[in-house]
Amino acid sequence: xxxxxxxxxxxxxxxxxxxxxxxxxxxxxxxxxxxxxxxxxxxxxxxxxxxxxxxxxxxxxxxxxxxxxxxxxxxxxxxxxxxxxxxxxxxxxxxxxxxxxxxxxxxxxxxxxxxxxxxxxxxxxxxxxxxxxxxxxxxxxxxxxxxxxxxxxxxxxxxxxxxxxxxxxxxxxxxxxxxxxxxxxxxxxxxxxxxxxxxxxxxxxxxxxxxxxxxxxxxxxxxxxxxxxxxxxxxxxxxxxxxxxxxxxxxxxxxxxxxxxxxxxxxxxxxxxxxxxxxxxxxxxxxxxxxxxxxxxxxxxxxxxxxxxxxxxxxxxxxxxxx
Numbered sequence: 001x002x003x004x005x006x007x008x009x010x011x012x013x014x015x016x017x018x019x020x021x022x023x024x025x026x027x028x029x030x031x032x033x034x035x036x037x038x039x040x041x042x043x044x045x046x047x048x049x050x051x052x053x054x055x056x057x058x059x060x061x062x063x064x065x066x067x068x069x070x071x072x073x074x075x076x077x078x079x080x081x082x083x084x085x086x087x088x089x090x091x092x093x094x095x096x097x098x099x100x101x102x103x104x105x106x107x108x109x110x111x112x113x114x115x116x117x118x119x120x121x122x123x124x125x126x127x128x129x130x131x132x133x134x135x136x137x138x139x140x141x142x143x144x145x146x147x148x149x150x151x152x153x154x155x156x157x158x159x160x161x162x163x164x165x166x167x168x169x170x171x172x173x174x175x176x177x178x179x180x181x182x183x184x185x186x187x188x189x190x191x192x193x194x195x196x197x198x199x200x201x202x203x204x205x206x207x208x209x210x211x212x213x214x215x216x217x218x219x220x221x222x223x224x225x226x227x228x229x230x231x232x233x234x235x236x237x238x239x240x241x242x243x244x245x246x247x248x249x250x251x252x253x254x255x256x257x258x259x260x261x262x263x264x265x266x267x268x269x270x271x272x273x274x275x276x277x278x279x280x281x282x283x284x285x286x287x288x289x290x291x292x293x294x295x296x297x298x299x300x301x302x303x304x305x306x307x308x309x310x311x312x313x314x315x316x317x318x319x320x321x322x323x
Contacts, residue, residue, distance in 0.1 A: 038152050040137045041115055048134055051158035052110035056103055058096050062112040062138070063088050064297045065150065068166060069159040077106050081259065084291065084299075096120070100127040110156060114139040140296045141234055143212050149296065166298060173301050174216065176319065181218040181308070183315055190251040190311040192219040193243065193279070195268075196294070197261050201240045208234035210256065210294045217307035222249050234294075244273055252311060253279040258290025286310055 036048040056077035057063040063078045067085050075088075080095045082088040094103050096117045103111065104127075111133055118125050118137050128135050136156065140146040147167050154163025194214060196202050203223040204210040214221050226236035243250075255263050268274060268285045279285055292303035308316040 036155060038136065038155060040152075041139055042118060042137045044137070046134050046136050048110065048156065052156050054106070054108045054110070055157070056094060056106060056108040056111045058094065058112060058117055059114045059139075060084070060088075060291075061295045061297050062114070062153075063091075064295070064299070065153055066112075066157070068298055069150075069153060069157060069162045071157055071159065074157065076108060077103065096124050100124050100131075103128060104131045104133065108133055111135045112153075113137045140209075141232075142207050142209060143300075146209070146296045146300075170298060170301065174304075177216055177301075177304055177308070180315055180319060181216070184218050184312055188312075189218055189220045191222050191249050192252045192254055192307075192311070193222055193246070193250045194293075195253070195255045195261070195263075196235055198255075198263055198267075201238050201243055202229065203236050203238045204294070205234045205236045208294070209296055209300060210234070213293055213300055213303040213307060214254075216304045217311060219252075219307060219311060222246055240273065244276060247277045250277050250279045251282075251284060253277065253285045254307065254310075255285070255287045256290045256293050257287045258294075261290070263287060 036051065037045060039045050053074050054076045055066060055071065055074050057066060057075060058079050060079055060082050063075065063082055064084055066075055067088065072087060075091055077094045078088050078091045080093040082091070082093070092106065094106075096113070111128055113125060113135055115137055116139070125135050125137075136152075138149055138152065140149040147170075150163045150166055151160070154160040192214060194203055194210060196204050196210065203226050205226065205228050206221070206224045211221060211224070223236070223238055226238050229235050229237050253268060255261070255265075255268060257263055265285050265287050268287075269280055274280050288303070288306060291297075292299045292306060305316060305319050308319070
């Protein structure tokens with residue numbers, strides 16, 4: 001009888017210890033039982049009880065990065081402007097200009113937004129939050145912020161290792177590109193003007209993702225001193241008059257084509273006054289997709305290789321397409 005009771009006590013202690021260890025393991029994603037905590041780009045502290053499993057992305061870059069983290073199954077809704085990856089086009093689409101009840105009906109446990117949406121339609125975001133849905137607003141303006149942003153996405157979704165792998169892979173490819181660009185002497189570097197918007201002729205600020213792409217591709221950005229149109233923006237005013245005073249300095253003219261700048265190469269060649277620009281005279285005008293030039297995703301690497309291949313085709317041919 002005594003031995004039987006002793007065995008029961010030992011078994012009870014074993015089960016108790018096992019339960020405690022299991023409990024410790026399950027609490028890992030909740031940061032010492034305080035929930036998952038991130039501070040978004042609006043300065044808001046957002047807490048999740050557990051990693052997000054039903055995500056609505058209202059911005060294509062968020063969508064693309066979620067797919068890169070391996071979160072296809074967790075995405076239950078995307079924006080209406082998706083283009084990449086192709087699988088994103090199969091997901092239900094939502095618009096921040098539409099009815100927030102449609103998003104609420106999808107029962108997300110996380111909505112990813114960006115500052116533009118919060119500023120353009122704050123009532124939409126307020127109604128989501130009033131329904132108890134966590135809304136995280138993020139938009140990395142430069143490459144350092146991009147790495148931090150990926151880590152936040154990983155934290156919110158339980159993909160911290162995958163996020164770290166993406167950052168490591170990005171930096172590894174950058175190193176390969178840097179070794180190639182080092183072969184190009186300062187005298188051989190091409191001088192480039194990068195157009196973001198044809199209206200009033202705008203370019204990018206020196207701390208933007210696009211400027212990063214140009215620099216890492218070995219370009220000399222002739223508009224590196226351009227100032228932002230407003231505080232916090234990566235779009236910079238330049239103007240045609242100022243551009244034409246640098247006409248002899250522009251070896252290559254690159255235009256960003258996207259939702260905010262619909263343009264073709266021939267449109268640039270046909271612009272009044274542009275015939276005096278060196279790049280126009282030498283037929284060195286190129287239109288590149290905004291998605292690989294400015295959108296904060298892993299495809300910025302493709303943008304670097306694309307620009308480098310235009311400027312220095314013989315040097316960049318060994319790098320492939322940047323993937």
